Amino acid sequence: MGWFGAEGYTVGRAVAQHGVAAVYAIAFVVVLRQFRPLLGERGLLPVPRFVERVPWRRSPSLFQWRYSDRLLVGVGWAGLVVALALVVGLPQQGPPWAPMVAFLVLWALYLSVVNVGQVFYGFGWESLLLEAGFLVAFLGSDEVAPPLPVLVLLWWLVLRLELGAGLIKWRGDPAWRDLTALYYHHETQPMPGPASRLFHLLPRPLHRVEVAANHVAQLVVPFFLLVPGTVASTAAGVLVVTQLWLVLSGNFAWLNWLTIVLACAAIDDRAWGVLLGIDVAPASGTGPPWFVVLVLAASALCVVLSWWPARNLVSRRQLMNASFNVWHLVNAYGAFGSITRQRTEVVVEGTLDRDPAQATWREYELHGKPGDVRRLPRQFAPYHLRLDWGMWFLGLGSSAQLGWFVPFLGRLLEADAPTLRLLRVDPFDGAPPRWVRAHLYRYRFARPDERRATGQRWVREDRGLMIDAVDAARLRRVR
Known part of the structure; x- marks a missing residue:
C-alpha cells in the first residue's frame, strides 16, 4: 500500500x-x-x-x-x-x-x-x-x-x-x-x-x-x-x-x-x-x-x-459556522458575513449611593472590550475571553445574550467573587453595590489630532440606558 x-x-x-x-x-x-x-x-x-x-x-x-x-x-x-x-x-x-x-x-x-x-x-x-x-x-x-x-x-x-x-x-x-x-x-x-x-x-x-x-x-x-x-x-x-x-x-x-x-x-x-x-x-x-x-x-x-x-x-442560503451532527465532525465555517458600521458598547455601572437618581456611577471594565478611552487594547488571542465576546453580541442587540446578562447583574449586586474575577476592574474592590445599570455608548477610534489633544485612543458618545438602575430586590422580581 x-x-x-x-x-x-x-x-x-x-x-x-x-x-x-x-x-x-x-x-x-x-x-x-x-x-x-x-x-x-x-x-x-x-x-x-x-x-x-x-x-x-x-x-x-x-x-x-x-x-x-x-x-x-x-x-x-x-x-x-x-x-x-x-x-x-x-x-x-x-x-x-x-x-x-x-x-x-x-x-x-x-x-x-x-x-x-x-x-x-x-x-x-x-x-x-x-x-x-x-x-x-x-x-x-x-x-x-x-x-x-x-x-x-x-x-x-x-x-x-x-x-x-x-x-x-x-x-x-x-x-x-x-x-x-x-x-x-x-x-x-x-x-x-x-x-x-x-x-x-x-x-x-x-x-x-x-x-x-x-x-x-x-x-x-x-x-x-x-x-x-x-x-x-x-x-x-x-x-x-x-x-x-x-x-x-x-x-x-x-x-x-x-x-x-x-x-x-x-x-x-x-x-x-x-x-x-x-x-x-x-x-x-x-x-x-x-x-x-x-x-x-x-x-x-x-x-x-x-x-x-x-x-x-454552493447554496445561496449558505450557513455560517454550522455543525450538521452532534459530534461536530465535518462542519461549515465562515466569519463576518456582515460588517457592523458603528460600535455600540454595553458598559455596566454600579453605585453605593442610596438614591440612584442622584448617584455617582462607577464603571466595571472587561479585559478585552473598550472601556477606559485612554487604555491601549491588549492582545489576548489565542486565549478566549468568553464573557467579553458575549458582551459584544449583546451590544449588537442579540436577544440570545439576555438569558445570562440579567443573572450577571445579579452576581454583581452580590459581589460574587468568581464572577468578579472575570472582570478587569471591579470599582468597588469586592464590596456589593446598591444599584447597577447597563449604559450604552457609541465608541470610535480617536483621530490622530484627537489623540494628540486628549491622549484618548477612543472617543465615545452617550447613547442612553439599556437597563435602568436595579437593586437586588427589583432584579429578583424581573427574573
Whole structure:
C-alpha cells in the first residue's frame, strides 16, 4: 500500500499534531478559569438546568450523566494534562495507537464541554478545534508515515474553512463586494488588539487592497492546497501570511492560530527543509493492519459527512459556522458575513449611593472590550475571553445574550467573587453595590489630532440606558 503513506509530510504532521494539542491546552485552561462562573452550578447559565431540558441525543456529553463543578475541574485538568503530553510529543514517540487515543480523549472531553456550553461556546472555532482534534488523531506516530487520506482531509478542512469564510462575505454584506468592509471592521470588530487603531487609520485605498487580497486568499488560493508539492506548499504559505495579518489586527481567540497550524499540514518536507535550512528525515511504513483499517474507516466517515458542508458551500442560503451532527465532525465555517458600521458598547455601572437618581456611577471594565478611552487594547488571542465576546453580541442587540446578562447583574449586586474575577476592574474592590445599570455608548477610534489633544485612543458618545438602575430586590422580581 505505497499510496497510503505520505513520507514527504513528516514535518507537516508534527506541526499539526503539536499545534492542535497546544490549542487544546489553551482551551482547557479557559475551561478551568471561566466555565464555573459562566456555566457551573451557580453559573449564569447553569449546566444542570440545560441538561434537564436537552436530551443526550441532541447534546451528547459526559455531563448529561451528572454535572458537578468538581467533575468539571477533573475534566479540565485531564484535558490539560493530555494536551500538554501531546505538545511535548510523548504519545507521538510510541506506537500509532498512543497519539490516536490521546487525541480522541481530548476530542471527547472537549465535546462534552462544548455541547453543554450554550451561547458561551457557540463559536465556529469550537467546532473547528473538535474536527481538527478528531482528524489529527489518525495521523499516527513517529513510527509510521503520515497517512495520505488523513492529510487530504486536513487540506479539505482548510479549504472549507477559507472558502466558507470567503463565500459568506461575498454573498453577504455589500461592503465586501465594493471593497469598503475595512473602512469599518478594524474599529467594530469584537475585540480590538493593540495595533487595531493603526490598521483602522491606514489610507482607505490600502483598505480596499486588503479586502481584494482577502478575496483572493479565501476564494482562490485554498483550491491549490489539493495539488501536493510546491503548489500546495506555496498556497499554504500564502494562507499563513494572511492569518498572521489577522493576528496582528485583532483578537479572534484561536481561530487564526489553528488555521495556521492546519495550513502547515499542506507544506511538504522539501519546502520545510528550505525554510528551516535542515535535512528532514522522512518517516516510512504504513503501520499495522488495524491502524490502516481504522484510518480508512475514519476517512470514509468524513467523506460521507462532507456531503452536507459541500452542499452548503454552493447554496445561496449558505450557513455560517454550522455543525450538521452532534459530534461536530465535518462542519461549515465562515466569519463576518456582515460588517457592523458603528460600535455600540454595553458598559455596566454600579453605585453605593442610596438614591440612584442622584448617584455617582462607577464603571466595571472587561479585559478585552473598550472601556477606559485612554487604555491601549491588549492582545489576548489565542486565549478566549468568553464573557467579553458575549458582551459584544449583546451590544449588537442579540436577544440570545439576555438569558445570562440579567443573572450577571445579579452576581454583581452580590459581589460574587468568581464572577468578579472575570472582570478587569471591579470599582468597588469586592464590596456589593446598591444599584447597577447597563449604559450604552457609541465608541470610535480617536483621530490622530484627537489623540494628540486628549491622549484618548477612543472617543465615545452617550447613547442612553439599556437597563435602568436595579437593586437586588427589583432584579429578583424581573427574573
